[in-house]
Every structure is written in structure tokens, then in C-alpha cells.
Amino acid sequence: MIDLEKLYSYKSAFGFFSQLLSYPEKLHFHPKTLEGSFDSSHPAYDDVKTFWEMMHTFSLDEMEEYYTKTFDFEKHSALYMTYFKYEDGKERGQMLAKLKVLYEMYGLEMPANELSDYLPLICEFFYAAEWLEDPRSAQSFSILFSILEDGTWHLLKSLEKNTSPYFHLIRALRTTLKTCVIQGDTTNA
DSSP states (O other): OBOHHHHHHTHHHHHHHHHHTSSOOGGGGSHHHHHTTOOTTSTTHHHHHHHHHHHTTSOHHHHHHHHIIIIISOGGGOSBTTHHHHTTSHHHHHHHHHHHHHHHHTTOOOOTTSOTTBHHHHHHHHHHSOOTTOTTHHHHHHHHHHHHHHHHHHHHHHHHHTTOTHHHHHHHHHHHHHTTBOTTOOSOO
16 A cells, blocks of 8 residues: 555655656756755655766766667667556557546646656656545555556666666665555555
8 A cells, every 4th residue: 555645745756756757958957956856864865866966977968868878779778667568568558548547537638749657757747746635546556656666677677787877766766656655565566
């Protein structure tokens, strides 16, 4: 089961994850972006800080090139969370449709040019939607956590193999999610 209140308390972190997992923009790497999203008491702070410091050794052009090389041209580092399990099978299409309905249930419209399992979009959903008081959230978020557990695990392993700075960001995301799972619950994260 998911601790929705704890998850809600990490909304700013999910906004950060959404931005930093999207195509790099200069504004994303402004110091206030990190300061407004994390403090040293956050369970994933060390990984976020490591990622932040590693990325700041690159110019913006180098960040853009690295991002494209990592996420657009490396099949095993895709940011589409159901791809690893279903690839392009019928089951993936069904899962994408479920996610789209889930977003719409909470009043968010899907961007026309994006698939619903895109990791920055899922993080943006956690950040932007108002779901805390909705009685459907416990079940809905169990589905999301299951998708994220599987997808980010495969992504993490690929990034680790390639010694990518994004490894630390994905591990920070996974740490944040795991702290929101009620202990003793073995069905999620």
C-alpha cells in the first residue's frame, strides 16, 4: 500500500524529476531548481546532489547531446516505462490506454505528442495533479508504482552499465518512491 500523504509531501521532488528527465534546458539547471525541491533531509538527497554535480561539469550543448545519446538512441535506456516489459505488444497498448484514462480521471490532459508511460510525464502527474483526497488514488497509484518499479529498474541497470550520471537521478526517484511504500507491503516498489 502507498502512503499517499508522504508521496504528496514529495510533490516538489517529482517536479524536479520531471524537469531533469526532460530534454535539458538551461533553466532546469539553475541552483534554485535544486534548492526548491530537495533539502539534505530528503532520503534521495545524496543521489540527487551527485547527479547535479556531475551534470554541472557539462556545457548545455554537451548535456543536450548526452541526453539524446542516452535516452533517444539507447534502446535499453528508454524513458517509456512499459516498453521494457511489453515492447510494442498489444498489452503495452492496453496499459498506455489505462494510464491515459488515469490522468484524465484527475483532470489532466495528455499532450498529443507523448505516450502516457513517458517517465517525465508520470513524474509531472505526481507533481501537478491534485489526488491526495481522491478515494481512487490508493488503487490508481498502486498501478503507477508497479509500472515505475519495473520500468525504472530496467532503466537503472542500463544507466549503471553505461556509468551515466542519470543513474543517480533514477536511483533517487526509486528511493523517493520506496519511502512512500508502507512497510510490510510486498506488492509495490
